[in-house]
Amino acid sequence: MEQQTRLRHLAxxxxxxxxxxLALLExxxxxxxAGGPWRQRLLATWPPASIDSPEALVERLGTVPSGSEQPLAEQLSRLSRRSGRLRSQGEAVLAAAxxxxxxxxxxxxxxDQWTVRPGCPRLVLLWGRHRxxxxPFWTAVFNSRKGKIPDSAAPWLGALRSLLADPLFTPGGWATSSGTLxxxxxxxxxRATGVPLLLVETDSRAASAPAVPSPGPVGTEHEPILVTCHLGGPACTRPTRMVCRDRMLAALSDRQVALEIRARGNLAQVLAEAQEQTPRPFWIFDSPTETAAAGGNRWLRxxxxxxxxxxxxxxxADPTADRDPVAAPSEPAGVATAKGLPGDYLYHYTRAxxxxxxxxxxxxxxxxxxFNRSDCAHGAFDTLCRILQEERLRAGSRMVRGETAxxxxxxxPYAELERFRRWRPGLVxxxxxxxxxxVRKGILRxxxxxPAIYLPPELFSRLRPADRYRYQRHEPPGCIWKQEREWRLAGDLxxxxxxxxxxxxxxxxxxxxRELIRRVDCRFPVVAATGEP
Structure with missing residues (x-):
């Protein structure tokens, strides 16, 4: 391969x-x-020999490498019982390989000096040729895991935006993985900009061949290069895979950037080991608010x-920032404030x-x-704007028992919001x-x-099938939702x-x-909980 031989450390x-x-993998x-480290050790220690027929395949597999573990011998002993079937199907196995x-x-x-830890992968599968x-170099960006709902104004995200557009890095390619934002x-x-891409994976998601991840579109100039240590079979545990992923990415990258690295975490240690083993250009983000999430930055510096x-x-810049804002009064709608609202409404509160x-x-x-577009954060306000833009309130079933959305x-009433809302630690x-x-209650009726039906789980089966979408678990004192006075409407509105x-x-x-009116052409009155400008 032309380009893959340039990958740091790999031969x-x-x-x-x-x-x-590949035939042995099949x-x-x-x-x-088994998969994981067992399969890695097996293939790494098996001496090469040609396999050009099913008989040679059976004979090859019947030879256990010296020093192999007992589980290896136990698994390969199946061959003595299944060799006839393997001989008959061996040609298909070889064809697949x-x-x-x-x-x-x-x-x-x-x-050998890289695989110093127990369970370190010895071999990787490669796919893709950069055409x-x-x-000239591969840059990897490292960042400790963040929450599911990112803050669009977070310093690390601003740093990443700047980094991706920086001409210092654009001549090269990006080395990255999946599984974190x-x-x-x-x-x-x-992928969107056509920059060369090197992907490091450790599991079998989106397999396009037995237990092998699909690397993406084939035959394009910017076809990604895939490196995976998953050689088939059951994958390693998730914590093991995450550390291996970061270690392989650190080993393969020619330039490294640390955004916000958690103190005393695995990622800080991985970056330190990679730099000490093979020094290379290293950038560490100067976060303006270095909390515990970026304590590793100080340690690395x-x-x-x-x-x-x-x-x-x-x-x-936000691409919507050049729109002329529509002035809103301090009491922004037909009703002075939420305190003056009549009580014949039902209220749908949006979530992130x-x-x-x-x-x-x-x-x-x-x-x-x-690109920091206006609704990119997907917060509760962004959800509301999207509903108004689409003019559709979409039903969901994620938090409801059963399949009815x-x-x-x-x-x-909206004025009572602070009295009845609660913080749910389990849901964060x-x-x-x-x-x-x-919306007016009569229309929704x-x-x-x-109304929702509050019951303990053991009574769910007593509900008529047509009413089961109304079920809400109620097991006081640990699980109480009645204070929300919930109603449910099946389907979209x-x-x-x-x-x-x-x-x-x-x-x-x-x-x-004001911000909502600036973003959305809203035909409904906009009511504020308070009238202060």
């Missing part, structure tokens, strides 16, 4: 030996043998005083949406965050937030809305069915009302 196995190892899958090799799968080895000019953002940006300091840039919107492509969500409403959120949509004065939009204050 590609000769084609003949790679074909043998047989191990066929036998249902040849096909995998022909479509671009190859095998490479790590040097453009040689990549930071890794996914880098991968999506590389002290350990590597020659590292470059990454200063945050504000990042791309972790990850992409329903129906939105994941890559588009990542690009919204990278519903919209949840509360009979509590408030039960409701001060954003939402209110005609559309089929009904088309807001175009409503007249402008049959509903209103709820926001916490007049400042929020």
């Amino acid at each position: 590609e196995v000769e084609p003949d030996q790679a074909a043998v190892l 047989v191990l899958d066929w036998l249902g043998c 040849r096909q995998r090799f022909a479509t671009g799968w190859r095998i490479a080895r790590w040097p 453009g000019p040689p990549v 930071s890794y996914d953002l880098v991968a999506s940006h590389a 002290a350990r590597f005083p020659g590292a470059n300091r990454l200063i945050v840039d504000p990042g791309p 949406c972790p990850g992409h919107w329903p129906g939105q492509k994941v890559q588009n969500y990542h690009l919204d965050l990278i 519903v919209i949840c409403w509360s009979a509590h 959120r408030w039960t409701v937030e001060p954003w939402g949509l209110a 005609r559309l089929g809305a009904k 088309d807001l175009t069915q409503l007249q402008p004065l049959e509903a209103f939009v709820m926001v916490p204050d007049a400042v929020a009302a």
Whole structure:
């Protein structure tokens, strides 16, 4: 391979030996043998020999390498009982291995000095050939795990936006992985902009061959290069895979950037080991608020005083910022404040949406965050804006028993919000937030809305099937939801069915009302919990 030989530390196995190892992988899958470190040790210690027939395959597998563990011998003893079947099906197994090799799968080895920890992968599968000019360097961005709902103004995200646009890094390619927002953002940006991409994976998601991850579109100039230590069979435990992923990425990258590294965490140690083993250009983000989430940055700076300091840039401007704001009065709607509202409404309080919107492509969500578009944070306010833009309140079933998608409403007046909402530590959120949509109760009744039914779980089966979407678990004192006075409506609500004065939009204050009117062409009155500007 032209480009893969440039990957730091990796040495590609000769084609003949790679074909043998791919054949052995197919047989191990066929036998249902273990995966993870066991399979790594097996293939790394098996001496090369040609396999050109089913008989040679059976004979090859019948030879246990010297020094092998007892579980290896036990698993391979199945061959003595199944050798006849393997002889008859061996040609198909070999054909599958040849096909995998022909479509671009190859095998490479790590040097012995890299695999110093127990369970470290010895071999990796490679896929993809970069078809453009040689990549001068690979840059990897490291960031400790963040929450499911990112703050669009978070310093680390601003630093990443600046980094991805920095001409210092654009001549090279990006080395990244998946499974954390930071890794996914880098991968999506590389795919969207056509920058060379190196992906490191450790499990069997999206397999395009037995237990092998799909690397993406084939044959394009910017086809990604995939490196995976998963050789089939059951994967290692998640904690083991996460450490291996970070170690492989650190070993393969030519340049490294640390955004916010948690103190005394695995990632800080991985970066330190990589720099000490093979020093390379290193940037450490100067976070303006170095809390515990970035305590590892201070430790790394002290350990590597020659590292470059990454200063945050504000990042791309919000593309909606040039719209003329629509002035809103201090009492922003037809009703003075929430305290003056009549009581014949039901209230739907919006929540943040972790990850992409329903129906939105994941890559588009990542690009919204990278380019800091107006609703990229997917907070409760962004959810409300999206509902008004689509003119549809979408039902969901994630928090409801059964498969019926519903919209949840509360009979509590908006003015009572602070009295009835509660912090739920298990869900890491408030039960409701001060954003939402209110619709007249009579209209929702005609559309089929009904009060929730609060019962202990053992009584759920007594409900009529038609009423089960109304069930809400109630087991006092540990589980009490009655204070929300919930109603449920099955299915979506088309807001175009409503007249402008049959509903209103709820926001916490007049400042929020102005921002909502700036973002959305809203035909319903906008009501603030308080009238202060």
